[in-house]
Each structure stands twice: as C-alpha cells, then as structure tokens.
C-alpha cells in the first residue's frame with residue numbers, strides 16, 4: 001500500500017473532536033486544496049479521502065474500487081481471510097459482484113417503494129404512540145424518546161426481532177460503527193461483537209424451530225433451501241439490517257429537526273405547508289447527512305484521479321457530507337433551504353451499493369417530522385445549541401442528545 005505520493009501538507013485536522021463538532025470548514029479546505037487527500041486514519045492506516053462531488057460520484061460508480069479486500073490476496077491467504085472474517089461483513093455492503101447481487105436480491109423485494117408504502121399506517125401508529133407518551137410532559141429528549149425508538153421498532157417488526165431487546169442492539173451497533181475511531185477500546189468492542197453474534201445465533205436457532213411470517217424466517221428458508229445464502233451470510237445480512245435500521249434514520253430525523261429549530265423561519269414554512277415535506281427531507285439529507293463517510297473501498301488496480309495515483313490495495317473513503325456541500329454542485333451549499341426541491345445529494349450513496357433502505361428511511365422521517373410539527377407546533381430547543389455534542393466516530397453524523405420543549 002502506498003502512502004508517499006499522496007500525503008499533502010494542509011493544515012486540515014481530521015477526526016479530532018473539534019472536527020466532529022463541525023467538519024464542514026475542513027471539508028471545504030480539502031475540496032479546494034487537496035480534494036484527493038491521503039491521511040493517517042485513527043486506526044493507524046492510511047486512507048484516501050475524496051471530498052468533491054464529481055470525484056465522489058466517479059469513485060462510488062467505479063468497479064475498480066472494491067469492497068471485499070480479500071480479493072487482493074493470493075488464493076491461499078484469501079481462503080484463510082474469508083474463514084477468519086467477521087460475520088458483520090458477510091453481507092451485500094461489504095461484497096462485490098456477483099456475491100453482492102445475490103445477497104442484495106434476497107431482501108430487495110421487501111424494500112421496494114411499494115412494499116414500504118404498505119407500512120405507512122403502522123409507522124403512523126408507532127409515531128403517535130411515542131408522542132402520546134411525552135405530550136403531557138411538555139419536553140423530551142428527541143433522540144431517546146422518539147427518533148431512536150421509531151426506526152428500531154419498525155425494523156425489528158419487519159425482521160421479526162423482539163423490540164424489547166433494543167437497548168442491547170443499541171449498545172452493540174453503536175460499538176460497531178464507532179469502532180473504527182476507537183482502537184483503544186479493542187477489548188470492549190470484541191466483547192460486544194461476541195455478544196451480538198451469540199444473540200443472532202440463538203435467535204435464528206429459535207426461529208428455525210418456530211418459523212413466523214417475518215424476514216428472518218424467510219432468510220432462514222433461503223439458507224436451508226439451497227446455495228443462495230450460507231449460515232455466516234444469514235447472520236451477516238440480519239446484522240446489517242439491524243445496524244442500518246439503528247444508526248441512520250435516527251440521525252435523519254434528529255439532524256433534520258435540529259436544522260429546522262436553528263432556522264425557525266423554515267420550520268414555520270414547513271408547518272404552514274406540509275406539502276414541502278418531500279423537498280425538506282432531501283435538504284435534511286443533503287445539509288447534514290446521517291452517513292458522513294462511505295464505508296471502506298479498496299483499489300483493485302492502480303487508479304489515476306485528478307493527478308493523484310491511487311495504488312492497487314490502497315484504502316479509499318468518500319466524504320459524502322462534503323460532496324453534498326460542494327459549491328460546484330449546489331448553490332450556496334452551506335445554506336439550509338427546504339425549498340430546493342429535487343436534489344442530487346449523495347446521502348444514500350451511489351452505484352450498486354445505493355442504500356437499500358432509502359424508501360423506508362424516507363417514509364419514517366416523513367411521518368415522524370410531519371406528525372411532530374402537527375402535534376407539537378411550538379417545538380423549540382431546550383438547551384443552548386452550543387452545548388450540543390455530535391457523536392464520535394467517522395461513519396455517522398448525529399447528535400448525542402437533543403433536548404426539546406413544546
């Protein structure tokens with residue numbers, strides 16, 4: 001892996017706690033000064049960071065950037081690496097064609113816009129139940145009381161996972177997504193991963209005995225029927241859906257509501273014209289997208305990009321939240337404007353790994369925000385905005401807490 005040609009002297013400091021609080025000034029510097037930037041990551045490895053919109057699209061669509069690095073190894077090493085790989089990567093997000101298509105195909109049908117639209121009534125019901133619990137109190141922590149439980153209950157019901165176990169999932173999936181920025185906590189990460197795997201195995205064993213009308217039972221059936229899904233992949237796909245269901249939509253709802261509260265004029269506009277919700281959601285996704293950086297990719301060949309040589313085997317990540325603030329693509333990109341309408345943001349990625357859950361995330365956020373503004377029209381922050389903290393870790397962009405009153 002090379003790291004000589006790319007390192008560039010900039011005064012950009014990535015991945016510090018200051019960066020976490022507001023990455024945008026540094027993203028802007030990188031887009032201007034070194035848009036294909038190689039840097040040392042918190043995990044001690046070098047990585048190329050892509051910050052401009054045009055390059056981000058090119059990389060995400062380029063099949064030379066692969067997801068499964070084991071293809072870069074010799075045959076023997078490859079087998080060993082596969083045997084030792086964590087089950088959390090045995091799914092479509094960390095696979096390349098043809099495995100990618102096979103794995104995505106197993107669950108794709110459940111996530112089509114039509115299937116997801118069928119969940120609207122249930123999503124509304126859960127939304128109202130959650131708001132009923134806090135309405136009288138006049139205040140809540142928007143995350144713990146609302147934005148977090150809503151998508152969890154929905155994905156748990158779709159999969160057939162007991163939603164009363166959701167605190168456990170929260171701990172496990174938080175650990176997994178924050179792991180890359182947290183190398184010193186290796187022991188705790190290992191413990192949580194082992195607990196999560198044990199849980200998945202137990203759940204699948206139980207469901208094998210007593211199949212139900214849920215996605216886990218259908219996946220078990222695919223695993224038993226033929227060669228479309230191995231046992232490891234069964235756990236890998238379920239864990240990905242649990243993690244994606246936990247870590248993303250919560251931030252879409254929270255980051256969106258926070259932006260509205262910081263821009264009261266826009267909040268009023270949306271309250272007065274709920275038809276703006278579709279356009280507002282796209283702006284939530286663009287302005288402070290829940291997934292800050294794409295997941296890992298590796299160059300399967302040498303790739304020349306904007307005069308930089310990305311060598312075979314080099315690690316590459318795309319700063320999605322930077323691409324979405326690129327002035328070459330979006331006018332006044334740092335202005336939050338819910339009336340932008342159709343937007344070509346990259347918050348759900350691009351190319352073959354484009355988010356499978358996008359229709360579900362959009363439906364949940366639409367119902368959540370519309371209902372919240374209707375039922376709590378006086379919604380406002382219950383803290384100094386300067387006191388709010390953003391979560392550590394580089395993958396996700398989300399607040400730790402959002403106290404509100406209404």
Ligand code: HEM
Pocket residue numbers: 092093094104155240241242244245248249252289290291294295296320346347348349350352353354355356357358360361
């Ligand atoms: C606002 C919410 C969400 C955002 C912003 C989001 C974002 C993303 C992004 C950026 C990717 C591509 C990552 C990459 O290429 O490196 C992705 C992939 C994926 N997302 Fe989401 N996601 C959201 C919600 C969900 C939900 C609710 C689910 C399902 C329960 C889900 C399931 C997936 C899956 C399975 C993939 C992998 C697709 C593939 O590899 O073919 N996502 N998501």
